[in-house]
Amino acid sequence: xxxxxxxxxxxxxxxxxxxxxxxxxxxxxxxxxxxxxxxxxxxxxxxxxxxxxxxxxxxxxxxxxxxxxxxxxxxxxxxxxxxxxxxxxxxxxxxxxxxxxxxxxxxxxxxxxxxxxxxxxxxxxxxxxxxxxxxxxxxxxxxxxxxxxxxxxxxxxxxxxxxxxxxxxxxxxxxxxxxxxxxxxxxxxxxxxxxxxxxxxxxxxxxxxxxxxxxxxxxxxxxxxxxxxxxxxxxxxxxxxxxxxxxxxxxxxxxxxxxxxxxxxxxxxxxxxxxxxxxxxxxxxxxxxxxxxxxxxxxxxxxxxxxxxxxx
Numbered sequence: 001x002x003x004x005x006x007x008x009x010x011x012x013x014x015x016x017x018x019x020x021x022x023x024x025x026x027x028x029x030x031x032x033x034x035x036x037x038x039x040x041x042x043x044x045x046x047x048x049x050x051x052x053x054x055x056x057x058x059x060x061x062x063x064x065x066x067x068x069x070x071x072x073x074x075x076x077x078x079x080x081x082x083x084x085x086x087x088x089x090x091x092x093x094x095x096x097x098x099x100x101x102x103x104x105x106x107x108x109x110x111x112x113x114x115x116x117x118x119x120x121x122x123x124x125x126x127x128x129x130x131x132x133x134x135x136x137x138x139x140x141x142x143x144x145x146x147x148x149x150x151x152x153x154x155x156x157x158x159x160x161x162x163x164x165x166x167x168x169x170x171x172x173x174x175x176x177x178x179x180x181x182x183x184x185x186x187x188x189x190x191x192x193x194x195x196x197x198x199x200x201x202x203x204x205x206x207x208x209x210x211x212x213x214x215x216x217x218x219x220x221x222x223x224x225x226x227x228x229x230x231x232x233x234x235x236x237x238x239x240x241x242x243x244x245x246x247x248x249x250x251x252x253x254x255x256x257x258x259x260x261x262x263x264x265x266x267x268x269x270x271x272x273x274x275x276x277x278x279x280x281x282x283x284x285x286x287x288x289x290x291x292x293x294x295x296x297x298x299x300x301x302x303x304x305x306x307x308x309x310x311x312x
Contacts, residue, residue, distance in 0.1 A: 163264035
């Protein structure tokens, strides 16, 4: 879970502070979640604890299903999106399950909590022709041989070739790229390791970038595969800027790095890859998460049919 609308949670009473500190350590150390995911969980759970305190309770044992439902009802009254409420319900269930498992509460009220159904929206994807145009434009921009231009081309090619998450790309080290076999070793959510292949164009752009990477290396660059302009490990904000700029150079649907991930998955399925293989490549824990891309492909097929068939 890595929501986009995470906000800083309210301050909590001292009697709950140690509890939340223990839970934060559990998320980071035992579950191995990313810093962003930990912040998301903690923001939601801190808000829940604040709600419990406002109800006049200073012990976690007072939390029951009515308290959880009233917390979600408050979110609804504040106009929160259904997707946000569904995310917060999930955060509450994960927290109460941990609290029971560690003996902090006798029963798990979150087990009785249903999630508000989030409206499913199909992710935006680039068509194959648009994708080629974007990557061709990125290659043209790198023709001057500048380190940043070649870096940006390698980023675009690798994101599309592998479908890895932007955080996974930023975390890549040099020794996690097998240039002979054209495979990257990625540590995904929960620090789960997987190997993802990439093709010849991505391999060529990586070689071009690695040939000039030394021009950006500074003290502290370390083993990071991709570097920022000042020599440190590239951050997600910079990658998002790169993706928007390169896609913006052609008349194509503006996408984020996650949109390139959607695009890669959709094109794999359109090309005949089976769902299980795509699930493994993307690092999805559940096949249901991967199945959304079959809906994307179906919608694209439907649109093409309606446009082309004389009796559609």
